[in-house]
Amino acid sequence: MKEIELNSLTLEETKDIMLSLGEKAYRGEQLFSSFNRNKELDIEEINILPQKLRKMLIEKGKVRKINILKKFSSNIDDTRKYLFLLEDGNIIESVLMVYPHGNSICISTQVxxxxxCEFCASTKEGRIRNLTTSEMLNQIYLIEKDLDENIDNIVLMGSGEPLDNYENTLKFLNIIHEPKGHNTSYRNITLSxxxxxxxxxxxxxxxLPITLSISLHSPFDSEREKMMPIAKTYNIEKLLKASKYYEEITNRRVTFEYTLIEGVNDRCxxxxxxxxxxxxxxxxxxxxxLNPIKEYNRERPELSSVxxxxxxxxxxxxxxxxxxEKGTDISASCGQLRRDYIERSQ
Known part of the structure; x- marks a missing residue:
């Protein structure tokens, strides 16, 4: 149990841990809810658990934490951008967007x-590592504590590819949906x-009735391959066949993300x-x-053309x-703020 990350466990896994320690399963529910409903990450402060049990958990398990490193507020709208410092010194980012239908957060799934992908700032240094489940969850919990408001909608569209961190992402979905935790409806979650x-x-x-959002960006394999290396492995025919399958199994409409680039994919x-x-x-x-970056200096179409x-x-x-577009004055596109911050700090 020494290396087990307690705040990355599902409800059932947390119950199993308690049973393995000779405790009743309901103690697992108490610990799980403390992490995921009360947003309490200091086991010493979880007073609902007996002191002896708290000491045992501290000795045998680990609670992974992240900290808000810096936050930026847009002067244009209510968008806020957060940089988080991880325990190993890596930095990730999240974006909070305010809409009439509620607060939405875009979280990262990888460092x-x-x-x-050619026009994405997140990928220019490659993948450093996957985020653990708790590192995904705590982006939400820390922002909620900072704002003293609830997050209504969750988008896995920040830095990283969620399906390249599949097991941790699946556990994230399980935990964030669990009624004894954050109790977010699957229908309020989008995975990109x-x-x-x-x-x-x-x-x-x-x-799971979540919304699947797929980056398409071109209807032609030859153009898509130039923008997205993944297209060389999975062509559009294979991608659309999988999309159709997802739609039929889940009965959920699929979203196709399409970044418009002047003269490249905006033609008749x-x-x-x-x-x-x-x-x-x-x-x-x-x-x-298109939100141009220095490594992909193509032009974005005029709004009228869009x-x-x-x-x-x-x-x-x-x-x-x-x-x-929201938060354009605080580099709100995926990966931009993190890269800018790191480059300025070097």
């Missing part, structure tokens, strides 16, 4: 990313992936091909004007929206 096809099938078979032929590809999938296209692209898709009976 860095190895997927190599660049398209690791085998893991999309695995996730579908879990039959792109619209026509998207219409053909998506006509038989219950899906929605989320159009994102709206025209959207309207032409809708004429082909493809549902589409344009993502509203």
């Amino acid at each position: 860095g990313c190895r997927m190599g 992936t660049c398209g690791i096809v085998p893991k999309i099938y695995d996730l579908a078979n879990e039959n 032929e792109d619209i026509n091909e998207l219409g053909k590809l998506l006509k038989d999938i219950n899906s929605h296209v989320n159009l994102i004007p 709206e025209k692209f959207k309207n032409k898709l809708e004429k082909r009976h493809i549902k589409a929206t344009v993502r509203k």
Whole structure:
């Protein structure tokens, strides 16, 4: 038990730990709720547990913590960006966005990313390591404590590829949904992936009613491969087959993320091909004007061109929206703020 990370355990795993220590299972519920409902990470302060048990847990287990390193508030809207310092000195980031329907948080699932998408700042140094389940959970809990407000919607779309950290991500979903913990509805959770096809099938078979958001970015394999190395392994045909399977198993509409890049994927032929590809999938296209980074200095289309692209898709009976940009004055796109902070600190 020495290396077990207590605040990364599911409810059932926490009960099992208590039974292994000769305690009743309900003590596991108490510890689990202390971590995930009360957001208490200091076992000494969990007074509902007997002092002898607290001492035993401290001796035999580990509670992993993260700390808020820095926070930034947008002057444009209510967006807030958080940098977190991990125990090993690595830095991750989260974004809080305020909408009329509630607070949404975009969390990281890895330190860095190895997927190599051309226009993403998160991936430029590669993947350093996976986040543990508790490091994902505590991004939410620390921001809630900082704001003294609840988070209503969770998006796994920060730094990292969630399906490349599959087991920890699955445990995160289990724990954040558990009624004796945070009790977040699966329908309020979105998982974004660049398209690791085998893991999309695995996730579908879990039959969790979360929203799956897939990075498409081009309807042509030749163009998509230039932007996303994963496309060389899983072409669009394989990706859409997996998407269709996910939709049929979970009965959930699939979202396709589509970053619009001037002169690259915003042409009439792109619209026509998207219409053909998506006509038989219950899906929605989320159009994102490119946010240029120095390593990918392409141009973003004018907003009027983005709206025209959207309207032409809708004429082909493809549902589409344009993502509203938030927190542009605090580098709110994935990975930007972390990279900027690290570069300035060196």
